[in-house]
Structures are given as structure tokens and as C-alpha cells.
Amino acid sequence: MNTSAETLEVAILGGGLAGLGASMECGAPVFEAASRAGGVAASDQVDGFSFDRGIHVLNSKSPKVLSFLADLGLDMVPITRVAQIYSHKVYTAYPFQVNTAGLPLRLRINSVWGFFNRNKHPDPTNYEEWMYRNIGTTFADTFLIPYSEKFWGVSPKEMTFEWTGNKVPMPSTLQVVRGALWSRQTAIGSNAMFHYPKNGGGYGAVARALEKRAGDIRLNHRAVELDTTARQVTFENGARISYDTLVNTIPINELVRITTDAPDEVREAASKLRTNSIRVVNLGIRRANVTDKHWVHFPEKDISFFRISSPSNFSPDMAPPGMSSISAEVSYDRNSPPDSEELFETVRRDLVRVGLLRDDDEIVVRHSYDIPFAYCIYDRNRKAAMRTLKDWYGERDVITCGRFGLWTYFWSDEAINSGRTTGRKVLKRMNGDSSVRAAG
Ligand SMILES: Cc1cc2nc3c(=O)[nH]c(=O)nc-3n(C[C@H](O)[C@H](O)[C@H](O)COP(=O)(O)OP(=O)(O)OC[C@H]3O[C@@H](n4cnc5c(N)ncnc54)[C@H](O)[C@@H]3O)c2cc1C
The missing domain is CATH 1.10.3110 (protoporphyrinogen ix oxidase, domain 3)
Structure with missing residues (x-):
């Protein structure tokens, strides 16, 4: 289908927290591939259970961040962490550095x-x-x-x-x-106390609150072609736009893949960026209080997951009355995702082995979610590769931000902030401030 292009001063690719934050500031439309916004910080509702996409809590204690979220209408409740490590067949408090007793x-x-x-x-x-x-x-x-x-x-x-x-x-x-001597409860680290939305439906409440303040959100718009010379983006559904400034929040190596006029040095830089991928296996269990923990880390290799969390312990509305939930996170190589059915059974069996499930527990919901771009890997190539990519796109008025737009270990508030900063920068340019360059 060859439709004529819609002309936009600014367009935003990706409707995760960064894209929504950018749109909130500059009002530009957001083009999101999925059928809902929120990206990796969205939550999924399944038969009365709510699951986040891997554990999501607000680590930041910054008054600025908390008042921003309160202004969005979010009631963020402070919670004292109950987190543990399972190693040598023993549960000890997290983090291990201060809890070896x-x-x-x-x-x-x-x-x-x-x-x-x-x-x-x-x-x-x-x-x-x-x-x-x-x-x-x-x-x-x-x-x-x-x-x-x-x-x-x-x-x-x-x-x-x-x-x-x-x-x-x-x-x-x-x-x-x-x-090491006696304490089993020393609490250190930025999430010894964390905040979680009381509004219901999981951490996705943050994205939903941002959505209300953002501009037009066009769902089911997967960008499949970017021509930075013609300043045009084509979407999988046949739609096309032309722009003056493009804000990118989709993984930067995906952006390079769809850029028709990217030179070899840009493709080479993108090929050096590495990430891990995570399959989140969610289980709804017909038993109240299967665990009192918020999350547990599993360093040992004979357990399939590296971390589990119990969404039903974060907020009472995360599971129907009398039931509990567990989300197990399994890391995998993006080129060889695990078989879903097999993984459900492996995860269930390992949960029994570590004492979190009973063999006869009734699993009423089985749900899984894939995060192909989960955590970016910081290696020796990352910095130089990102510099090349930011410079090349910046010169073409494509500003990249967000977790995988910048290939950075951002937490949710940092991703929002990255988008908002970019949105404000774009607004200044729209208002004729020529001193604001796209790059950086
Ligand atoms: C497992 C896990 C646990 C985490 N836990 C925490 C936590 O406890 N606390 C915390 O603060 N943060 C946590 N984070 C980090 C937080 O989720 C992210 O920093 C934040 O959600 C990133 O938002 P983003 O908009 O930058 O990226 P994303 O959420 O990745 O958004 C990118 C968007 O682009 C869309 N997209 C991709 N390709 C295209 C395309 N071709 N066309 C159009 N759209 C496209 C995607 O669908 C997605 O919606 C966690 C992250 C992960 C992966």
C-alpha cells in the first residue's frame, strides 16, 4: 500500500515510559508497535491476576520524582523490602554482602x-x-x-x-x-525501601498515568522503514509520516536496521551493541500467601530462573482473594528463545525444589512475556558505538533517548526523565530556539 505521508513537525517512535514522557512535554504524537503503550513497564491482566513485566518497583527516593508521580495522580506507597538470596540450599536476606549468617x-x-x-x-x-x-x-x-x-x-x-x-x-x-556473625536483616541498597502504585493493576499504573498527559498515541504502528534523507517513516500497517524532528525511543540497533540510508560505519556500530533477553514466566496459584517475600535472587546455575518475585505481595489487588502469584525471570540468548511449554514445567519444578511451591499446588494461570531487549550490556564497545550513532542521527534531527535508545541501564524514573528532557529540548526547537542542536 502506498499512502501519502502525513506531515508532522515532531514524531516520537516508541510508546514506553521515555516516549510517553517526551510526548507529555512537547505534545507530539507517539507511534507504538504494540497494541498498548507502556513498553517494558506495562502490566498484563490475566484472569483476575496482574503481572508486571519482570519485577518493577520505584527505587528512587528523590522528592522531585515522587512529587512528579503524585502530580500525575499516582498514589505511590512506601514498602519495606523483603528480599532474599537462595544459595547453598539456604534463604538469606538480600544483599548477600551483609547477610551471610x-x-x-x-x-x-x-x-x-x-x-x-x-x-x-x-x-x-x-x-x-x-x-x-x-x-x-x-x-x-x-x-x-x-x-x-x-x-x-x-x-x-x-x-x-x-x-x-x-x-x-x-x-x-x-x-x-x-x-556474618548474627544479623540476618541488614538492609542496604537503594531499594531497601521502595514505592509501588496503590492505584491497582500493577506498576503499569505509571505508564497509564503518563498516557493521560501525552499527545496522540497511535498504537499498532510498528516502524519498518526510516529514510533520514527524505525524513520519512513507514509503518507496518502501511501508514507513512514525514517529520522535521524525530524522537527515537525504540532500541537504537532496531532503528539502524530499518534505516534505509545508514552508512556502513553506523551499521557496524549498531552491530556491537549487546543486550540480555528475559522470559518472564507468570503463575497464578490457588493458595493464599505462598511466600512472604517480595523477591528472591538465585545465583546457582541448577535453578532455571535468576530471580522470582511475588506480585501478590506488592499490592492486594494483584491476585484474586485466596490466591497468590509468582513471576520467574529466566535469562536467554536472543537468538535461541526457550520453548514455552517446557519452560513452564521446568520453572514449576524448580519452584517446588526451592520450597516456594508445593507439588500439589493448583496453577490456575500460566502466562509468559518475552523481553528481547531487557538489560543492555556495558562492554568496551558500547560507549564508542553509542557516540557514533548519536552523532550520525543527531545530524539528521533524529534525537534518541530512553533505555535502549541510549543503550543505558535506566530505571523507570530515569527513562521518563530521559524522554521528558528530550521533549523539552524539542519544544524549544519548535519555538525557534536555533541554539538547541539535535545531537547529544
Ligand atoms: C526485567 C526488567 C525489570 C525492571 N525493573 C525495574 C524496577 O524494578 N524499577 C525501575 O525503576 N525500573 C525497572 N526496569 C527498567 C524500566 O522498565 C525501563 O527503564 C523503562 O521501562 C524503559 O522505558 P523506555 O521507554 O526507555 O523503553 P521501552 O519500555 O523498551 O519502550 C520502547 C517502546 O518502543 C516500542 N517499539 C519497539 N520497536 C518499535 C518499532 N519498530 N516501532 C514502533 N515502536 C517500537 C516497544 O514496543 C516499546 O513500547 C526494569 C526493566 C526490565 C527489563
Whole structure:
């Protein structure tokens, strides 16, 4: 079908939090491939259960972020984290660095000893060395390296560590010693207390609130062709637009794939960007309170999932009365997604093995969701590749933002902020401020 192009001053590709945030600021229409907005931060409603797309909580304590969400009409409730690690057949509180009491004695002694000697390791050049230098050899070898390999699907030797900032909890010596001797409850890290929407229907409430403030949202519009010379985008449904400025929030390597006039150096840069992929396996269970935990990490390789959460513990409306829910997250290679049926059974069996389900528990809902672009991998190529891509698109008035638009480990509030900052920048350009360039 060859329809004439709709002319737009600004168009936004992708209706996740970043795209919605950008539209909220500049009012431009959003073109979203899926039949609903929210991207990876949406929630799914299935037979009375609500499931987020992998665990989603608000980690930020920034008054600015909280008042922004309150202004959107969201009631974000503070919740004290109940999170654990399952290792050596024992549940201990998260994070492991400060909660080894309960684990085998030798492991506790070695963990503390390794922590004391961490400064003997040289300045790190990769994520694995960063772990040795910051938490010591035993913590790294027993927990974080196996967890990282399971989660990211690559060796931490291949990764850089500039993203670790507020993402990996850093303990004091006192906390490590106390945690090894007697305390099983030391709470550190940015989500020791978190916020979750009370409004109902899961974390997707945040995206739904943003949608109300955004411009026109065109669902079922998957961009399949971008010509940056003609400034035109074609969609799978046959629609076409022309634009002055394009805001991109879809994964940047997907954008390159559909760009007809991208030169070899741009394609080469995009091919260097790596991500992990996650299958979220959701189970609705006919039993109240199957667990009291919000989430549990599983570093050991013989368990199929790296993390589970229990949505029914985040808000009472997440499951029908008398029922509970569990979401298990399984990391996979994007080129070989696991078989769904087999995975359901593997996950159920592993949940029984770790004591979270009983063998005779009735599973009333089985649902799964694929996140092909889940967490971007920070490696030595990422920074230079992103610079090439941002510069090339920026010169063509395509501004890229959001988690995979910038290939960045953004949390939800940071993704919204990235979109809003871009939206404001675009608005200034629309209002004739020629000092605002598209790049960067
Ligand atoms: C498993 C998981 C757990 C997380 N947990 C937390 C948490 O606990 N707390 C927290 O704050 N953050 C969390 N995050 C991060 C948070 O979800 C993201 O930062 C945020 O949702 C990213 O929004 P975005 O708009 O940048 O990207 P996305 O949500 O990926 O949005 C991109 C949009 O583009 C659309 N799209 C793709 N291709 C096309 C195309 N060709 N044409 C048109 N549209 C297209 C997609 O459908 C999607 O809607 C988590 C993320 C993951 C993956």
C-alpha cells in the first residue's frame, strides 16, 4: 500500500515510559508497535491476576520524582523490602554482602576474609576485577560472578563497571562482619525501601498515568522503514509520516536496521551493541500467601530462573482473594528463545525444589512475556558505538533517548526523565530556539 505521508513537525517512535514522557512535554504524537503503550513497564491482566513485566518497583527516593508521580495522580506507597538470596540450599536476606549468617561457617569466614583483603586487588579494568576490588574474592566467586553470568549471559570479564553506581549495594566493614556473625536483616541498597502504585493493576499504573498527559498515541504502528534523507517513516500497517524532528525511543540497533540510508560505519556500530533477553514466566496459584517475600535472587546455575518475585505481595489487588502469584525471570540468548511449554514445567519444578511451591499446588494461570531487549550490556564497545550513532542521527534531527535508545541501564524514573528532557529540548526547537542542536 502506498499512502501519502502525513506531515508532522515532531514524531516520537516508541510508546514506553521515555516516549510517553517526551510526548507529555512537547505534545507530539507517539507511534507504538504494540497494541498498548507502556513498553517494558506495562502490566498484563490475566484472569483476575496482574503481572508486571519482570519485577518493577520505584527505587528512587528523590522528592522531585515522587512529587512528579503524585502530580500525575499516582498514589505511590512506601514498602519495606523483603528480599532474599537462595544459595547453598539456604534463604538469606538480600544483599548477600551483609547477610551471610545462616550460610556454612567456612563460607562466612572466607567471605569476611576476602572482604578485608579486597584492597590488595589492583585497580579494576573490567566488572569481574571491580567485584574483586570492591567486595572481595569469596563474595565475588560465590555469589556475584555466577549471578552475573546467569543474568547477563556473558562473563563479567567482558563487561565494564561504570553502570554499577547505585545498582550494586556497597557495604561497610562493620555491616559485613555483623552480617556474618548474627544479623540476618541488614538492609542496604537503594531499594531497601521502595514505592509501588496503590492505584491497582500493577506498576503499569505509571505508564497509564503518563498516557493521560501525552499527545496522540497511535498504537499498532510498528516502524519498518526510516529514510533520514527524505525524513520519512513507514509503518507496518502501511501508514507513512514525514517529520522535521524525530524522537527515537525504540532500541537504537532496531532503528539502524530499518534505516534505509545508514552508512556502513553506523551499521557496524549498531552491530556491537549487546543486550540480555528475559522470559518472564507468570503463575497464578490457588493458595493464599505462598511466600512472604517480595523477591528472591538465585545465583546457582541448577535453578532455571535468576530471580522470582511475588506480585501478590506488592499490592492486594494483584491476585484474586485466596490466591497468590509468582513471576520467574529466566535469562536467554536472543537468538535461541526457550520453548514455552517446557519452560513452564521446568520453572514449576524448580519452584517446588526451592520450597516456594508445593507439588500439589493448583496453577490456575500460566502466562509468559518475552523481553528481547531487557538489560543492555556495558562492554568496551558500547560507549564508542553509542557516540557514533548519536552523532550520525543527531545530524539528521533524529534525537534518541530512553533505555535502549541510549543503550543505558535506566530505571523507570530515569527513562521518563530521559524522554521528558528530550521533549523539552524539542519544544524549544519548535519555538525557534536555533541554539538547541539535535545531537547529544
Ligand atoms: C526485567 C526488567 C525489570 C525492571 N525493573 C525495574 C524496577 O524494578 N524499577 C525501575 O525503576 N525500573 C525497572 N526496569 C527498567 C524500566 O522498565 C525501563 O527503564 C523503562 O521501562 C524503559 O522505558 P523506555 O521507554 O526507555 O523503553 P521501552 O519500555 O523498551 O519502550 C520502547 C517502546 O518502543 C516500542 N517499539 C519497539 N520497536 C518499535 C518499532 N519498530 N516501532 C514502533 N515502536 C517500537 C516497544 O514496543 C516499546 O513500547 C526494569 C526493566 C526490565 C527489563
